[in-house]
Amino acid sequence: MSELVNPTVNTRPIALEIENLVVGVGKSGAGKKIIDGISLQVRQGETLCVVGESGSGKSVTSLSTMGLLPRDSLKAIGGSIKLVGEDVLQASDRRLRQLRATTMAMIFQEPMTALNPVVPVGKQIDEVLRTHTSLGASARRARILDMMEQVRLPDVKRIFASYPHRLSGGQRQRIMIAMALVLEPKLLIADEPTTALDVTTQAQILKLIRDLQKDHGTAVLFITHDMGVVADIADRVAVMRHGRLVETGALKDVLSAPTQDYTRNLLSSVPSLVPRAAREEAGFNPVVLEANELGKVYRERSMFGKPREVHAAQDVTLTLRKGRTLGIVGESGSGKSTVARCIVRLIDPTSGGIRLAGREISDLSRHALQPHRKKIQIVFQDPYRSLNPRITIGESICEGPINFGTKHSVAMARARELLELVGLPPDAVSRYPHQFSGGQRQRIAIARALALDPEVLVADEAVSALDVSVQAQVLRLLDDIQTRLGIAILFITHDLRVAAQICDDVAVMQHGRVVEQGPAAEVLANPQQPYTRQLLDAAPGRGWDFANFRAVDGSTTVPAA
């Protein structure tokens, strides 16, 4: 935390100094300015967090520094980026290649795709040493194994020879970090390095970056959209928006006394980990959805020996009443999406029952299920892929009702109403998905789900891909729709902050089982199970009450440098 930062940091040499950087669209950079006069500096041993929503230009800034801007679409046309005094914008391609990995290194958001799938990971790290050093094979190997131990990978010799698909997301990100730091660069650029990871893994990786930074004195330029992560790792913060710097300052100053409205809004949008006030008990509301000891087993056939069985969900029992929101929270692989998909019967459960509006639907055939489908609808995570790009918004929304016998003109009129309900202009019916932003598309997806007047709406990570300010709007929309239509919502999320703000009840899942279940106010404020506690402890930014611009007492998970 900033208040604990060693004051000598301000006298340390500057590792990176960006002055008045301008990046324009197009081969010559003559088009729209994506970055418009950014100035930043990072000293050795210091972490600067660049925070902003999508489109703010934070990733473009980091790619400019590495000289990795896509050549035919973006170009730096003004300012300078000095890496230990040397302007990388003026450097030749050859010089840039020399600087990469030796003086500056970068880790990326998606550890799943950032490693070459057809090359063993040890060899991928080795490539850095072969390119930049003249060490012999055994010396390189020794150095790599040592680095792999430093990033706390287990069984390094085995992992050295493993292909990326054999490793977990956290392990892959550790490999990326080992690869980035093996030559002890002065500057490490981390572009959303923990965004794709589970909270517990995220906490570990953040701690690892902190520790390695302390050991090696690396300057870290940390790009993130997540205020919680900022609170845990930053010494200083730079807030970006539309390619400009909104404000910059020490962590504590920015979080507790933001000077700009935009920063204030951004901070206020961060959902609080403290559960919202419980709504009126709805014991008399009818139960609309029940899952009874639901199970899903995947069997992998094998030619020799026993088939391998994976229990994706086991003995999951849930109850959802009209007008209420039940959250299923858990990390990736916990089975929460499997349960959601079983309940909607997108996949078939292998055991247990599902009662929808009083009717058992788990054993209905595809045909017999048809009339019940309209009672339960689902909204998916990625609004960029869940709408057919070649079908107009109106047709997408109408497709369900028409399938159930509604006349086209009636369905289209209803689509216009629904678009208004979700806060979009009714004339959006004739437009195509690519004409809308991510948040707008998610509104469309919600309108599509509502078109069939379902009794249950399943939201599978429905706000996870959205920026916090947009996320806050969509959460308000869901809340509003629930109040107006009395719909029941099954809300699947990995984000405890979101769960705390929207759910009445919460079920925590781990390894396919529900480990803890109850009213959100109890489960999230006073967890009984160690796993729930572990999840809450790992949630980034626990030490801050962002919306009220103040620190809360209690310890933070990442020890200060």
Added chain:
Amino acid sequence: MLGYLIRRILAAIPVMGVVALFVFLLLRLTPGDPAAIIAGDNATPEQLDRIRTQLGLNEPLYTQFFSWVWRLLHGDFGTSLISNVPVLQMVNQRIEPSLSIALCVMLVSILVAIPLGVIAAWKHGTWIDRFVMALSVIGFSVPVFVIGYVLVQVFAIELRWFPVQGFRSISRGFGPFFERITLPTIALSFVYVALIARMTRAAMLGVLGEDYVRTARAKGINESGVLFRHALRNAAVPVITVIGTGFALLISGVVVTESVFNLPGIGRLTVDAVLARDFPVIQAMILLTSGVYVGVNLLIDLAYALLDPRIRY
């Protein structure tokens, strides 16, 4: 890996069995008396009888099938009705020209097309890319016999660098073999270069946008390392597929090229057999072609497994 190989080879057996059944029934299910078809319109009843006995046509169908398969497994593909030469011997004579041309064309095409495709993708949108794509359109659209006759006219008749036509076995020296195989190889390579270059470019374009390519660049690796070490291997699967099927097509005969350059290959043997209704030869050619496709598909799948560790055996 070995287990995978064995499973795949075992899986090829039923496929070939079905093909054999089809080939067998081809003659039996053709309307009319097979013996009459074989003997032709002017055969005497004695001749028909002799043919029936010779072919075992008086036996029950399944006995005929199994004894036919049994003979196949012992290398007896029957005797040509036209030339009275054993079919296996005829095929043996024709396989070398076909195999030689197939291997040469594939080798030349791969060596030319893959670098072209990689460079086109790397320089995506520039004149280099457009030039390569234009070449590939020409390669697709100009018929092979036009290219063939132009090559013969220029290099064989005018410049006298190469013989006009014919084939010489490699066992009789590399020089004469090379002289005669060059022009047909070039003529046929055009379309394969076009095909493979296009496929390579498309696959590379997809891969070059991947995160791990960005990672490779962030490591400070030079462009050739990025393109060939990191990108090409990931782009290889669709390219290998095209190369494999192209190779199978080449082995099973390229009639036009064989005709232009007067090569005694499989393609012309097949066409001649079909025109003369030489059933034993037709049957052998179908079996050969199917066998080649099954074999090539097996090799393609093995290549996938070797190239991509994520594909499980």
